[in-house]
Amino acid sequence: MQSNIKLGRISGIEIGLHYSWFIIAALIVFSLGEHFRQVNPNWATGQIWFTALFTAVLFFVSLVLHELSHSLVAQARGLKVKAITLFALGGVSQIEGDASDAKTEFWVAIAGPIASLIIGFGCLAFAFGLGWHRPAEPRTGMTAILVWLGYINVALAVFNMIPGFPLDGGRVLRAIVWAMTKNADRSTRIAARIGQVVAFLFIFDGIWEFFGGSGFDGLWIAFIGWFLLDAAKASYGQAEITAAFQGVPVSSVMSRDCVTVNRGMSLQEFVDTYVLRAGQRCCAVEDQGRLVGLITLRDVGAIPRELWDKTTVREAMCPLEKLHIITPDTQVLDALNLMAGNDVNQLPVVANGTLQGIFSRSQLMQLLQARPELQLPAAHYPPITAQR
Ligand SMILES: [Zn+2]
16 A cells, blocks of 8 residues: 655654545545534534534544554564555555564554544543533534544544454454464464454345345445455465465575577567467576576567567567566565565576576465475475575
8 A cells, every 4th residue: 555645754654645545535524514514503514614624634633643553663662664554444554574573463453442542532531521421412613523533533443453354453363362372374374264254244244234224334344344354365365375485495486497588589489489389478588698688478468469570589578687686595475575566476586697597476376276285284395406
């Protein structure tokens, strides 16, 4: 989640907005306006919209404070925090790297809900001090703002504490399982599984309520459940990969049967010889034994077909300067991060200027699938063969 509009920095952490945020901001202002109009029919139109707008701004400030609590605790415990982004479904803190111990995970995760609870009860107490009493509707603009912010922040804390990973509650649960089992990956998988169960409960409840006549509210609950299910699935897959490839260098999993092609070859010849006959998806381009670039199906596809005869592999390839190169002892997990960060599907593995192999996402996935089929243990890797 990248922010599109940058608002500034707090303690070195960039605060920004994603475009999708504007949709939810507009929805909140309009529904608040409607709410204030119904509750206080004697208010002037200007007062209603000013109060709604001001309340919405304070609501987003309290969201930033929730995220900032996660981020500042993470910073205090030695993690790097890049940015906080507000988007359609709330806020997200981009914390680099994972917590190295259960205690850090616990405090980083619970800091946000604690902040929301303090803000929520603080606002309600303030409104109480100004003469508002439950369950009466607040009469003045000030108490109306405080009461709405109070309830929404308490609700935010409660919702985030639902034990569905990757929600805050799921992370707290993961930290507790981690402390008990002393196994970080297993705790992620357990928390993600529980997250999936919680997500299914949301979906069933949402559908149940929808057919029970609650209409949009039911659909909304089901939608949140679907979003949670997706997030829990992704976390589970991530944990599986982390567990399977922890400490494994790319030299153990890269493909070594790389085909090298001459840079002067035409694209037509390349497609005929290597793509159609040998089924290669990616080839190294060499010039006098030295790697000069990589050519993939994506590069070929970018050139109009009628030009394949006149275009050389060298003209279509991705040159070495633009490639992200890894060495045989780069860790698989680091290589995956590099791929994700640069939106590529393969990385050339180079040592001393010569190509040693290709590390690709599709090959890694095949490996993950092949292992259970062959009933190999999770940590079985081919022995590392001598380097060229
Ligand atoms: Zn949170």
